[in-house]
Amino acid sequence: MRTFRIGGIHPAENKFSAGQKIKTANLPKQVAIPLAHYIGAPAEAVVAKGDIVKVGQLIGKANGFISANVHASVSGKVNKIDVQLDASGYKRAAVFIDVDGDEWLETIDRTQTVVRECNLTKEEIIKKVAEAGIVGLGGATFPAHVKLSPPPGKKAEVLVINAVECEPYLTCDHQLMLEKGEEIMVGISILMKALDVNRAVVGIENNKKDAIALFQKLAKEFKGVEVTALKVQYPQGGEKQLIDAAIGRQVPSGALPIEVGAVVQNVGTTFAVYEAVQKNKPLFERVMTITGKSATNPGNYLVRLGTMLSEVVDQAGGVPADTGKIVGGGPMMGRSLMTLDVPMAKGSAGVLFIQNMESLRKKMQTCIRCGKCVNVCPMGLEPYLLMNQSEREMWADMESNKVMDCIECGSCSYTCPSNRALLDYIRFGKSTVGGIIRSRQARKS
Amino acid sequence: MDKLIISPAPHIHSGDSISKNMQAVIIALMPAYLVALYYFGLGALIVSFTAIVSCVLFEYLIQKFILKGDTTIKDGSAALTGLLLAFNLPSNIPIYIVIVGSLVAIGIAKMSFGGLGNNPFNPALVARVFLLISFPVAMTSWPVPEALSMHYLDAVTAPTTLRNMNFGVQPDTLNLLIGNIGGSMGEVSGFALLLGFAYLLYKKVISWHIPVSILATSAVFIYILHLAAPESYIVSPIDYILSGGLLLGAIYMATDYVTSPMTKPGMLIYGVGIGLLTVIIRISPVYPEGVSFAILIMNAFTPLINTYVKPKRFGEKVKAKK
Numbered sequence: 163m164r165t166f167r168i169g170g171i172h173p174a175e176n177k178f179s180a181g182q183k184i185k186t187a188n189l190p191k192q193v194a195i196p197l198a199h200y201i202g203a204p205a206e207a208v209v210a211k212g213d214i215v216k217v218g219q220l221i222g223k224a225n226g227f228i229s230a231n232v233h234a235s236v237s238g239k240v241n242k243i244d245v246q247l248d249a250s251g252y253k254r255a256a257v258f259i260d261v262d263g264d265e266w267l268e269t270i271d272r273t274q275t276v277v278r279e280c281n282l283t284k285e286e287i288i289k290k291v292a293e294a295g296i297v298g299l300g301g302a303t304f305p306a307h308v309k310l311s312p313p314p315g316k317k318a319e320v321l322v323i324n325a326v327e328c329e330p331y332l333t334c335d336h337q338l339m340l341e342k343g344e345e346i347m348v349g350i351s352i353l354m355k356a357l358d359v360n361r362a363v364v365g366i367e368n369n370k371k372d373a374i375a376l377f378q379k380l381a382k383e384f385k386g387v388e389v390t391a392l393k394v395q396y397p398q399g400g401e402k403q404l405i406d407a408a409i410g411r412q413v414p415s416g417a418l419p420i421e422v423g424a425v426v427q428n429v430g431t432t433f434a435v436y437e438a439v440q441k442n443k444p445l446f447e448r449v450m451t452i453t454g455k456s457a458t459n460p461g462n463y464l465v466r467l468g469t470m471l472s473e474v475v476d477q478a479g480g481v482p483a484d485t486g487k488i489v490g491g492g493p494m495m496g497r498s499l500m501t502l503d504v505p506m507a508k509g510s511a512g513v514l515f516i517q518n519m520e521s522l523r524k525k526m527q528t529c530i531r532c533g534k535c536v537n538v539c540p541m542g543l544e545p546y547l548l549m550n551q552s553e554r555e556m557w558a559d560m561e562s563n564k565v566m567d568c569i570e571c572g573s574c575s576y577t578c579p580s581n582r583a584l585l586d587y588i589r590f591g592k593s594t595v596g597g598i599i600r601s602r603q604a605r606k607s
Numbered sequence: 608m609d610k611l612i613i614s615p616a617p618h619i620h621s622g623d624s625i626s627k628n629m630q631a632v633i634i635a636l637m638p639a640y641l642v643a644l645y646y647f648g649l650g651a652l653i654v655s656f657t658a659i660v661s662c663v664l665f666e667y668l669i670q671k672f673i674l675k676g677d678t679t680i681k682d683g684s685a686a687l688t689g690l691l692l693a694f695n696l697p698s699n700i701p702i703y704i705v706i707v708g709s710l711v712a713i714g715i716a717k718m719s720f721g722g723l724g725n726n727p728f729n730p731a732l733v734a735r736v737f738l739l740i741s742f743p744v745a746m747t748s749w750p751v752p753e754a755l756s757m758h759y760l761d762a763v764t765a766p767t768t769l770r771n772m773n774f775g776v777q778p779d780t781l782n783l784l785i786g787n788i789g790g791s792m793g794e795v796s797g798f799a800l801l802l803g804f805a806y807l808l809y810k811k812v813i814s815w816h817i818p819v820s821i822l823a824t825s826a827v828f829i830y831i832l833h834l835a836a837p838e839s840y841i842v843s844p845i846d847y848i849l850s851g852g853l854l855l856g857a858i859y860m861a862t863d864y865v866t867s868p869m870t871k872p873g874m875l876i877y878g879v880g881i882g883l884l885t886v887i888i889r890i891s892p893v894y895p896e897g898v899s900f901a902i903l904i905m906n907a908f909t910p911l912i913n914t915y916v917k918p919k920r921f922g923e924k925v926k927a928k929k
């Protein structure tokens with residue numbers, strides 16, 4: 163079975179919420195919709211205090227190339243535009259709306275009928291995707307329309323759909339595939355049209371056999387779409403790893419996937435594209451997983467943006483008593499949260515409760531030079547060496563040892579028998595080296 | 608949940624630890640240990656017990672009273688060094704020599720460099736070579752195997768297979784496999800050592816690269832010598848790798864994490880180096896047992912290998928698949 167060729171780990175999958183039907187979370191009384199995304203410039207608010215808005219109405223306009231529109235996820239009255247602590251731990255601008263009813267824009271098609279036909283041109287599709295404020299829902303929240311517009315001189319050849327969901331615990335993509343398979347397939351054909359490619363490869367990890375079977379069946383009706391089962395291996399959802407696994411091409415160091423003719427989109431994003439293009443529905447809600455070893459009710463929930471995570475968690479049975487750490491996202495790359503009073507954002511794929519015992523890191527010991535970190539690094543780096551050089555502030559050496567290639571997957575820290583905080587040090591070194599490189603480039607130009 | 612813990616990702620850990628790895632190697636050594644107890648009886652018991660206890664004790668005393676810090680004897684690495692040292696000694700060696708060896712292994716080869724992780728040379732091998740030079744007679748008079756022997760210092764000795772080979776005597780493959788031959792207590796049974804190797808591979812404690820490259824290189828090299836001069840090199844490659852400490856060294860000593868290279872290509876270079884050096888040193892009639900020296904020499908090259916042999920980076924010189 164295919165997988166990426168370098169490194170990788172296989173942590174316990176713990177997909178407790180697998181097979182749980184997507185439940186629609188209750189409408190909150192107030193939402194705080196973040197204008198900023200993880201990546202890129204925040205959107206500019208186009209509503210003011212006192213405005214009455216409908217579900218799907220534009221409230222924040224993309225500001226610059228790497229930025230995305232933001233839409234109201236509820237109907238009601240704009241209470242204020244203010245800063246709000248978000249899941250990344252920063253206070254950033256958000257639009258607060260007091261909910262009144264649930265009145266959607268009339269342009270949105272709310273029926274469940276699957277619309278397969280799409281007669282829009284390539285440019286029209288990209289415009290619709292941009293208007294709908296779609297960003298990568300896998301976590302990086304990179305604006306989807308930017309990826310659909312390759313830079314001049316570059317041409318996409320294959321669309322790769324990220325359906326691996328390689329993070330342990332998370333199941334939102336899996337469940338979405340089971341419930342919205344046909345819609346996702348239509349979304350794929352729309353993306354293929356937008357990119358002008360005639361081949362798409364859907365990579366699904368082999369722990370989702372039902373989704374693989376369903377998609378293989380559906381793929382017969384969609385020209386050019388292949389479904390590939392991939393060996394369960396973390397971090398297969400990393401763009402470079404997925405491209406290697408699905409189509410056997412390796413993106414060179416420092417380059418983007420388009421360099422090897424590939425464009426990657428996540429399944430959740432693909433579904434959002436379907437809804438935007440075929441149903442006129444902008445991105446204002448998404449599926450997220452609430453889970454943990456002691457969670458009473460692990461499940462998948464359809465949540466409106468800006469809903470406080472605490473409200474969703476309450477509907478899922480509350481925070482388990484033995485929780486020592488709460489993670490926004492998956493256990494390998496998610497961020498630990500100080501509080502659940504943060505709003506649901508486009509990149510929120512899950513809330514994970516980690517038990518007391520597991521929350522504490524074990525004592526760090528000296529490196530026994532076992533080489534296990536080198537062996538698991540999916541980028542072929544030497545984590546022990548990078549950590550060592552980061553401690554000694556050897557930035558130039560870190561750069562020549564390719565620290566900028568690190569995808570921050572955490573496989574090294576996960577594996578180290580001496581519990582060394584490899585990624586903490588590497589991340590620090592990487593941001594320092596990144597700064598040095600940027601200032602060097604600025605000086606040159 | 609009064610207080611939530613905030614820390615950077617990743618939020619889960621494999622659960623692997625230093626002690627788990629050390630335990631796995633100790634378990635892997637058990638078949639060979641049982642063979643040693645069977646053929647060398649009382650002597651094997653006394654020597655191994657002394658080596659393990661004194662290694663652990665020296666580590667404890669040095670950390671507690673000289674370095675005045677935390678002790679790490681619980682991680683199992685001192686016990687493993689003791690066991691490996693015993694494996695490299697004849698079972699009729701006097702207790703005081705074993706204690707001197709333990710002091711050299713832990714005090715000089717390990718602690719003086721800063722303890723586990725910082726020692727450039729394999730501690731058990733440093734001790735073995737030190738003893739070989741200091742007590743050449745005691746270190747090279749090996750007892751003859753005898754089922755459940757009750758002899759210790761008074762065991763009957765005989766030359767080993769390797770020395771015989773240099774005098775043109777053919778060994779018996781079956782005896783090499785089951786361990787019914789003279790030699791250091793832990794090196795005699797090829798089968799038991801290979802059983803432990805399989806366990807280490809299965810547990811992913813070590814990879815095949817170092818042992819296989821050492822064994823393959825020495826087998827090929829001795830075969831070439833055999834073709835070149837059939838009169839002087841009569842031994843078959845299989846018997847050659849089964850005799851002396853080659854298997855013990857290749858599987859358990861050369862693969863020591865601290866002193867061997869980190870990357871797969873580095874491991875192969877290191878293994879080939881040990882294989883070649885072993886054969887070259889074994890040709891000498893003075894030191895028929897070459898593997899310890901070969902490993903120590905290549906230990907010295909490990910930092911260099913780590914500096915110049917990089918792992919295969921992602922996206923570097925790869926062919927597209929399909």
Ligand code: SF4
Nearest residue numbers: 539568569571572574
């Ligand atoms: S976090 Fe970086 S260095 Fe560590 S394994 Fe992942 S890519 Fe390699």
Ligand code: SF4
Nearest residue numbers: 529530532533535578
């Ligand atoms: S995994 Fe840990 S102990 Fe092993 S080489 Fe890497 S940093 Fe050192």
